[in-house]
Amino acid sequence: MPSAPKWVFDTLNFFISQIPGIHVCQTEYLSRSVKRISLQGNFEKFQFPIGAFFDIRVSETDARRYTVAEINNEKNRLKLIVYIHGKGCGSDFMNQLKPGDRIKLNKPRTEQKYYDKSVEKIVFFGDETSLALASSFLPIMQSQKKQYRFLFELDAENNHIPELLGLENSIVFPKLDLFENPDRIKDLTILKNDDWLDAYFVLTGNVKTVQNFRKIIKTQINGRIKHHGYWLQGKKGL
Template identity: 30%
Template sequence: MRFTEDRVQGLLERAFDRLLLRNTRVAAVQRVSDRFRLIDLEGDALQGAAWAPGNKLQVKVAGPFTARTFTPIVFDAVRGHVRLLGYAHGAGPGSDWLRRVQVGDACQVFGPHRSLALGDLAGPVVLYGDETSFGLAAAVGAAMAGRAVLRCVFEVESVAEATSALQALGVEAAMLVERSDEACRMQAASDLWSRGSGDGTLFVLTGRAQSIQQARHALKGRGVPASRILSKAYWAPGKAGMD
């Protein structure tokens, strides 16, 4: 019996789904703004899963083998519940899924898996990122729970839309700068590095790959040791499906 390439691919996808993916359903969808969605997933398959702030969860948004990565805001392994913030920042499978997802939809996920090793978060933290970093900011803020200071700077497409999303997440005291305003963006980052470079602060750099490279270079120029800098590129222009 001869197998066509499409049939082989279909068999591989079904085997992958059956062995590695967790079945969930969409329990809630909140339209925070035109491009932001808060999404709650529930399922027995999530119960007992190990999770820590900074871990990633991959959601199958189309097939075959088409997934997008999210940073859970809340993960309840007892109830089998996870909350995600999605940002539909352009055209593509992930943004299309965010715009069409509805309560009751079946949803397959892979993970959670380790992405950023944040440690015990006992000291001050500076988080530098963008819209794709908002979920991480909410998870880190909740984990720190007043034990230490969390300062955030986000470069964003729309300050008004970003403000709405952060308010929905309960993330306060974040500095927002327009991504297109290069001078303002770099000045905001420089001010933040100056305030945190000498007090043992952990710097967490996420979001756009180019911005992370610039921030890492600036921190090293101020003498911040590599052990106090964590980074994870979530996206880069022209590249799809980064995690």
């Protein structure tokens, strides 16, 4: 429910804060449009599987989804990585957050099981909105010695961010380019490399490019696919 009258958000148990005392303890711009936000609080009683997200109330009448990029072992500090695209109340809310601000959160949720430990090769695709999910994938793929590749479509100003986040084996593509065009996706090297034809593909981010990529994977190779569009051009929330 991305938007609803204020009374609905005020009365639905789902949106009433269930984790008291959370505050922003650090913020950091990784570029002009990507911000990492650290939250301090007691998250001990909650589970954080890969892809766990919060529905954050970003105004009196709107909630938006943001993924937990990482949480420390003590479960008292977690990080979000958010895209400040400047066109919506979620982006504006995240942009103005600063250390010391209080933030209301309900419990983390998951709708998809993104990680399948039985697979040996994983190809991850996404845009700036997927950087947090990619960051949460990395440690488990490394510890379980999986083979992996990250494919990102990013604004030019964010090309350096996968490396900055330690997302090794990343290839960055310009936005509004290759993944907009199914015929060009067919030429991706990874789709022509026999070693990756049975990989597990995790596709998130822009609904349109996720759909384009999924269509080509399905017609061209055998790979299993998990897809979740995170935003759609012209639509508020998802």
